[in-house]
Amino acid sequence: MRYGKDHKEETHKRVVDAAARRFRKDGIESTGVVDLMADAGLTHGGFYAHFSSKEMLVKEALVAASMKSRAHLQGQIDEARAEGRDPLEAIVRSYLTITHRDRPDRGCSVAALGSEIARHPRKTREAFTEGLEKTMGIIASALPEAVPNRTERAYAIFSTLIGALQLARAISDSTMSQAVIDAGVTAALQIGRCTST
């Protein structure tokens, strides 16, 4: 079948988006090329017309997920600012929720894949790092202007957020899981607000 001139590009995007979802849900290694293509409504044979290897799709999926996350983050910040609410509190409270804990496929790819990304090839980690740097800039921009070391605080806040979400997901006891989430909120706000140091 011959298709319109944007058709292939659209299919490509569809595979990347489906992969971003699947990877976050089941992990990168657990998800095969067959599953990935099936999720996009295709058969596996066409995969290598779009990506030179599974690793290249991993890279693209991480970049796509990162971009989407930043857009969401920026949206939360803008909305909070428009309504006179604290933008830091807005992003922290919307990140550490039960919904986010229970729907990794729709959420943050760093929380979902953090320990796995560290074991991927340098090129993949470079793409990840690039996205992460931008995300840190956005978090830093949500901090009160009076606060020093905004980038470093953004690093620490994000560390707390992904760590807490991962623990909350791994913990089998729901009370403890909830407590970890609550503790994460308190601590992240504290890191972002404390004017000393």
Add this chain to the structure above:
Amino acid sequence: MRYGKDHKEETHKRVVDAAARRFRKDGIESTGVVDLMADAGLTHGGFYAHFSSKEMLVKEALVAASMKSRAHLQGQIDEARAEGRDPLEAIVRSYLTITHRDRPDRGCSVAALGSEIARHPRKTREAFTEGLEKTMGIIASALPEAVPNRTERAYAIFSTLIGALQLARAISDSTMSQAVIDAGVTAALQIGRCTST
């Protein structure tokens, strides 16, 4: 070959310890039963005389790694107390180091496997949770007595530590990686020390 009466138990322990190391280095899913047994100097056929499934070994390896971590943690605290240093600072600073970042096989299994553990069966996560609770108790005991909500703070501190170490491992740029580690130290200490809230 017939062996002494403790022989099998010793072999079992050897496999569990080797697995704990390998899992942290390469991930649980990436490591096959053949590799695991080879690391312990055995062939794969005997595996099921020791474990009813790979998942059972995962559970045992997580429990073993958790126990070892707690012993190390307690050692750091005792040493710091004996020398009149702050025990919280001792554990935070010994956790967030370049060495720990670069040697996941010898380090914290939560940082190395966090996002993977969340996808394992309930029984495995229950064993993990049990160990984690004890670890949180030890971290809480390192906090100044004047501080309220010690358990919640321990949760947040540990979240920050594992999140920062994971990011530091995933980031390809060494300057940024170092900055994340430093930011994690500052934040973890701040969470543990701030007497308000």
Add this chain to the structure above:
DNA sequence: TGTACATCAGTGAACGCGCGTTCACTGATGTAC
């Protein structure tokens, strides 16, 4: 004390299966005449 046998930790071939990747093919459409 010497021989026959039971034990059982560890061996290695084999099982079905899914992995990432390759490739000859299909067939609807756009283009050339």
Add this chain to the structure above:
DNA sequence: TGTACATCAGTGAACGCGCGTTCACTGATGTAC
């Protein structure tokens, strides 16, 4: 306007390989006589 052909996104069988798991077997030692 109608026909012949080139294009190329997507198909599905096949590749070698490693996975988790099973099982008949080995052979050094402890026990029974």
